[in-house]
Amino acid sequence: MQHKDPLLTVQGVTLQYKTPHHLITATYRVSFDVMQGDRFILLGPSGCGKSTLQKAVGGYITPTEGEMRLKGRKITQPGPDRMMVFQEFDQLLPWKTVKQNVTFALQASGRMNKREAEEKAMEYVVKVGLESFADSHPHMLSGGMKQRVAIARGMAMEPDILLMDEPFAALDALTRRRMQDELLKLWDETRFTVLFVTHSIAEAIKIGNRILLLSPHPGRVKAELNSTTDPARATELEQYIHQMLFAHEPEEAEHV
Amino acid sequence: MQHKDPLLTVQGVTLQYKTPHHLITATYRVSFDVMQGDRFILLGPSGCGKSTLQKAVGGYITPTEGEMRLKGRKITQPGPDRMMVFQEFDQLLPWKTVKQNVTFALQASGRMNKREAEEKAMEYVVKVGLESFADSHPHMLSGGMKQRVAIARGMAMEPDILLMDEPFAALDALTRRRMQDELLKLWDETRFTVLFVTHSIAEAIKIGNRILLLSPHPGRVKAELNSTTDPARATELEQYIHQMLFAHEPEEAEHV
Amino acid sequence: MSEAVAQLRSIRPEPDEPRPEIFHDEIDGDDLSVVEQRLSLFEILYREAWLRKLLILIVLAVIWEIYGRSLNNDLLFPTFSATIAAFFRAVMDGSLPAAAWSSGKVLLMGYGLGIALAATLTALAMASRIGTDFLETMTSMFNPLPAIALLPLALIWFGLGNASLIFVLVHSVTWAIALNTHSGFLNVSQTMKMVGRNYGLRGPRFIAKILIPAAFPSILTGLKIGWAFAWRTLIAAELVFGVSSGSGGLGWLIFENKNMLDIPKVFAGLLTVIIIGLVVENLIFRTIERLTIERWGVQH
Amino acid sequence: MSEAVAQLRSIRPEPDEPRPEIFHDEIDGDDLSVVEQRLSLFEILYREAWLRKLLILIVLAVIWEIYGRSLNNDLLFPTFSATIAAFFRAVMDGSLPAAAWSSGKVLLMGYGLGIALAATLTALAMASRIGTDFLETMTSMFNPLPAIALLPLALIWFGLGNASLIFVLVHSVTWAIALNTHSGFLNVSQTMKMVGRNYGLRGPRFIAKILIPAAFPSILTGLKIGWAFAWRTLIAAELVFGVSSGSGGLGWLIFENKNMLDIPKVFAGLLTVIIIGLVVENLIFRTIERLTIERWGVQH
Amino acid sequence: EVTTVRLAKQFGIGYLPLTLIEEQGLLEKHAQEAGLELSTEWLRFTGGSGMNEALLSDNLDIASGGVGPLLTIWARTQNNMQIKGIAALESMPLYLVTTDPEVQSLADFNSSHKIALPAVKTSIQAITLQMGAEKLLGEGQHGALDAFTVSMGHPDAQLAMMGGQSEINAHFGAPPFQQQELKDEGAHKVLDSFEVLGGPHTFNLIWAKNDFIENNPQVTAALMGALEESIAFIKENPEEAARIWAEAEATNLTHEEIVELITDERVNWTTTPEGILPYVEYMSRSGLITVSTEDWRDIFFETVHDTDGS
Numbered sequence A, B: 001m002q003h004k005d006p007l008l009t010v011q012g013v014t015l016q017y018k019t020p021h022h023l024i025t026a027t028y029r030v031s032f033d034v035m036q037g038d039r040f041i042l043l044g045p046s047g048c049g050k051s052t053l054q055k056a057v058g059g060y061i062t063p064t065e066g067e068m069r070l071k072g073r074k075i076t077q078p079g080p081d082r083m084m085v086f087q088e089f090d091q092l093l094p095w096k097t098v099k100q101n102v103t104f105a106l107q108a109s110g111r112m113n114k115r116e117a118e119e120k121a122m123e124y125v126v127k128v129g130l131e132s133f134a135d136s137h138p139h140m141l142s143g144g145m146k147q148r149v150a151i152a153r154g155m156a157m158e159p160d161i162l163l164m165d166e167p168f169a170a171l172d173a174l175t176r177r178r179m180q181d182e183l184l185k186l187w188d189e190t191r192f193t194v195l196f197v198t199h200s201i202a203e204a205i206k207i208g209n210r211i212l213l214l215s216p217h218p219g220r221v222k223a224e225l226n227s228t229t230d231p232a233r234a235t236e237l238e239q240y241i242h243q244m245l246f247a248h249e250p251e252e253a254e255h256v
Numbered sequence C, D: 001m002s003e004a005v006a007q008l009r010s011i012r013p014e015p016d017e018p019r020p021e022i023f024h025d026e027i028d029g030d031d032l033s034v035v036e037q038r039l040s041l042f043e044i045l046y047r048e049a050w051l052r053k054l055l056i057l058i059v060l061a062v063i064w065e066i067y068g069r070s071l072n073n074d075l076l077f078p079t080f081s082a083t084i085a086a087f088f089r090a091v092m093d094g095s096l097p098a099a100a101w102s103s104g105k106v107l108l109m110g111y112g113l114g115i116a117l118a119a120t121l122t123a124l125a126m127a128s129r130i131g132t133d134f135l136e137t138m139t140s141m142f143n144p145l146p147a148i149a150l151l152p153l154a155l156i157w158f159g160l161g162n163a164s165l166i167f168v169l170v171h172s173v174t175w176a177i178a179l180n181t182h183s184g185f186l187n188v189s190q191t192m193k194m195v196g197r198n199y200g201l202r203g204p205r206f207i208a209k210i211l212i213p214a215a216f217p218s219i220l221t222g223l224k225i226g227w228a229f230a231w232r233t234l235i236a237a238e239l240v241f242g243v244s245s246g247s248g249g250l251g252w253l254i255f256e257n258k259n260m261l262d263i264p265k266v267f268a269g270l271l272t273v274i275i276i277g278l279v280v281e282n283l284i285f286r287t288i289e290r291l292t293i294e295r296w297g298v299q300h
Numbered sequence E: 001e002v003t004t005v006r007l008a009k010q011f012g013i014g015y016l017p018l019t020l021i022e023e024q025g026l027l028e029k030h031a032q033e034a035g036l037e038l039s040t041e042w043l044r045f046t047g048g049s050g051m052n053e054a055l056l057s058d059n060l061d062i063a064s065g066g067v068g069p070l071l072t073i074w075a076r077t078q079n080n081m082q083i084k085g086i087a088a089l090e091s092m093p094l095y096l097v098t099t100d101p102e103v104q105s106l107a108d109f110n111s112s113h114k115i116a117l118p119a120v121k122t123s124i125q126a127i128t129l130q131m132g133a134e135k136l137l138g139e140g141q142h143g144a145l146d147a148f149t150v151s152m153g154h155p156d157a158q159l160a161m162m163g164g165q166s167e168i169n170a171h172f173g174a175p176p177f178q179q180q181e182l183k184d185e186g187a188h189k190v191l192d193s194f195e196v197l198g199g200p201h202t203f204n205l206i207w208a209k210n211d212f213i214e215n216n217p218q219v220t221a222a223l224m225g226a227l228e229e230s231i232a233f234i235k236e237n238p239e240e241a242a243r244i245w246a247e248a249e250a251t252n253l254t255h256e257e258i259v260e261l262i263t264d265e266r267v268n269w270t271t272t273p274e275g276i277l278p279y280v281e282y283m284s285r286s287g288l289i290t291v292s293t294e295d296w297r298d299i300f301f302e303t304v305h306d307t308d309g310s
Ligand SMILES: Nc1ncnc2c1ncn2[C@@H]1O[C@H](COP(=O)(O)OP(=O)(O)OP(=O)(O)O)[C@@H](O)[C@H]1O
Pocket: A017, A018, A019, A024, A025, A026, A045, A046, A047, A048, A049, A050, A051, A052, A053, A087, A199, A217, B139, B140, B141, B142, B143, B144, B145, B170, B171, B172
């Protein structure tokens, strides 16, 4: 049944940036469906339009062509049903502390009252390991810590669909694995849908159940694949995706 | 001989942030020596003070305790002999195009005249694969593209010591590998010194010849290791570093 | 139930019936044609900023005309048409252009000097702590002082005439610009400043090459405010400060005609100020904005 | 040579004699004691902002006194001591506090209304394109107009007295604040705005919860400029508008004493404006800054 | 009839009759005698222009000021509001004072001089100076001194001239500034407005809209009564009048100085308008006003028609 009604349909979407002097096409006629409960990965080279695509789903950019529908309704504006974790470090509100940043998101979107929000916020701040910085303002955090706050905020919102743009890029190996595990644990608990941008193939396979491969600038769909949890098949899949993406590149094992 | 005179000596450096309400110790009594021609890696968990340490070497933060010397002279202020590639995305000058950003760096620091600077700039812009965006302003670039411009700028400056703070974090696997290779190629050509922050152990081993391991907040030196180019020993070293860093964590293979 | 979930966690099963995988052929990157949504005529027109502004101006003029007529008190508030008529008469007989020219000259000099002084003060403020305190203290002390407070000093130092006017103009321009510039400088991101210092830029070069472009929106706001207050002050000051006969500017023209109760001409003088304001905003400031802030994408 | 380098590339040899590897024991995280560099007494004192400012004030006062004495022309420019003496006399006989109080009331009302109007205009400007055009057009038209231009309308609408004064004050405050606020709003980073909209914030809530705090430094600058110009305008306007007997403010006091050639008292009036400016800047605005901008780390 | 009259005055000894009316409640008294319950509201302006605007916008009933503003507004409102004078307050001379000993007559002014007056070209002092130039320097020479004039408020002008630090070295002022200036040894009088006009002329007057006078005959009568009484009081009790004025007005003049100003033999406290016609004639000739009249009664309400004006 859930296969009949996708949560999010993206139909032939072309996204462009118009500036007085330039017209930049970020993605060209991209189509895909995201089902309820999917952990949907956008994978592609730098500048291929992953962030742009996410922002369009977020409701910030109107497609030049094509349309996007969430639960059948056309996406026209942003809203708390699609919670975003941006790639940029300046996505925290500098006038709120770490905890307040999370609390405020919960309250502003009208999810819960102050007390509930504070409890929930603290719970997630602990999850990302920032309990000792709960009362610090964002300017006192390192790059990776800022990103973790944003992740905590996104997850605490428990939205219909969570849009995460390279959330773990600024994290060290260990913290990153912890965050990945937290995300999967949360998914197991609440079965939210997540649209996840990453540039790491391994992460894509670990996190996702469905992977969208995009070609370089402007981004077009190369393939849409199922992921796997079987370690053996995962290595195979990683090789395969690697070949698909970098087909024209001199062969060399991905090492990092 | 070069072992006798380190290019950069860091002696018992404690770095603190003082705000009216807090006193945050970022690193505590960190010491290390960087030799001429080193590819020196700072490795450690998120928030352990890697960026702070780099900024101190850059001359932006004065140690509360200890001192740093470059070529024997105490570091008191920033200068073009230590070129920085920051972790933040807003390090490009928004009022200059991609090419101008690189050119300006070369000219402002008095390295070369306009024509030379433009040629050199273009060379490096091509190296990072942004030739078609050479005349775009930074706000028209994706996160990864911005970082690549910063990398181009840093490398084009050919400084005595290049300070790079997670420069490749926002790049996809392929672009990342290309950038790593460019960096190593450049090093082979000019034998500059680089102080490189990363959170990927594999990258550390690939890029570096000497690796400094830092403990979590506040950062203290755990170990200073030699890297290797032998693939077999590299895997071993990776395991070893992993263990050192995450000693108290539940054992699990680093997968990403 | 939560037990079951916990069970699932470690397995994360594939969907029961696996979804088909999708593959696309490589599309050639060059012939990307896009079918754009068409805009209605209204939308196309509405997108033209000058049309919208013209509309606003027309609406304001109509309101003025109607209110003026309903008031029917030409000595207090003439209609728009009466003002326009007086305006053209005054343009024809040359009195208005002469006055505007005379004011304009003084204004530009005062404005220029004010900018220079503000630049100096702000540069000092960026250079040292005591400079910052100096700027803050001077601004909070002198900015609230009206022009008449400066009259005695102006008379002693510069005597009558334009030099004193310029002195007063500088006073009205400097503080506003300095405040905005300084606050703009402080708001420049730490990273950007570090980048500039990294290039070895220091002192005036640092300010010129990094701080000024980075704080440009704030500076431009300061310039706009300074510009407006320069006009206000000039017109008021031409009354307070002696105007030698025959050399009066717009302020004088307004004052003289007010004394003679030639109110439409007073409003023609004010209209001139308004028109100059509109022209400067839309031709000069807008152009600067288009060439800088908009290109750089620093305003959203 | 370059051949040799190319050779090296693939090998990247270890240093000839491998450097020793270094290991440290785990240090306990809790007893991190730091030996700080000590500061000299001068440095300690120099770090106190109020001391530096006091120094500046004293220097200014001394310059005033010396210049006043050397000029030796009490009619034009009294000395600092004469002004201070007149100031205390006027404070004692109650005339200065009464005038300051009377001006202050009007000023605060005008200032408050001006802020409210600026907020409304800016909110409209953020809500739609035509709102932006409206704000831009109105600002470029009306901001350069001096207070006397508003006199007729003020008289018709509000009659004589405080209401008209407030009207003029609003005019002098609104545009500067609106310009700064609007430019501040436009400078808020795209990401921050997206975050706010993501929370489902819209309209007034979006402005109040996201734009205003994010643009706070700009807004504060606007408030400072507006504050200063409110004073200037008030003092000038009290002359233009006349007073009902016995209710004059500081502007009136200055004018009256000028008429009586009691110049030290005129300067005492101006000194009051200066003192109020200093107090408001250092007590109110600085406190606001300390509680907001400084805490948030948005200025560097 | 109105129940509240709004009157306005300016600064200076010339408004003494109005000060007495205010301080002694004369208008209320005369209204009560006529059976009216009347209250007054007194306003203060710093110039005739603001006063006229207040009058035009119905924020004021009775305005007061110099001859210039009255003639201007009279000329402008002939076809609508018909603003006219109610009465004069006094006749008083205006002096052109200079600190330059070289200057003995208007002919001695040259480009090294700056003559301060309230408003070049339009103020009564500027007009008188032009009339004087025409009279003393010859036909067509009325603008000869305009190039040396500078507009400046009385106090500023006095400070500038007496302070000696600026290039202002002459001031065409008004009482009491001119008297104070003349007390200084370095200053002397160059021109006397009485000489220019060929006799005494009115300095200040009060005026109102036709509507007000027509609709409020009793108030008008009370006002005239009050005015007459205050003028009589001034003439009879200059000492007492001086005391009242000093108390009501902020002043730095001593009692003796005030009495001297009031009792100056060239000052005539009277409601009779004097020397109006020469001004009308000159102002219309030079284009400052667009209408003219041969009869001074055209410029005034009937309140003073039976006097011996000019
Ligand atoms: N604000 C903008 N104005 C104009 N062009 C833009 C803008 N933002 C992005 N672009 C362009 O759109 C394209 C896609 O950018 P996008 O940020 O979506 O890439 P991305 O896939 O997220 O890359 P990365 O992995 O580097 O973050 C790029 O070519 C970029 O130049």
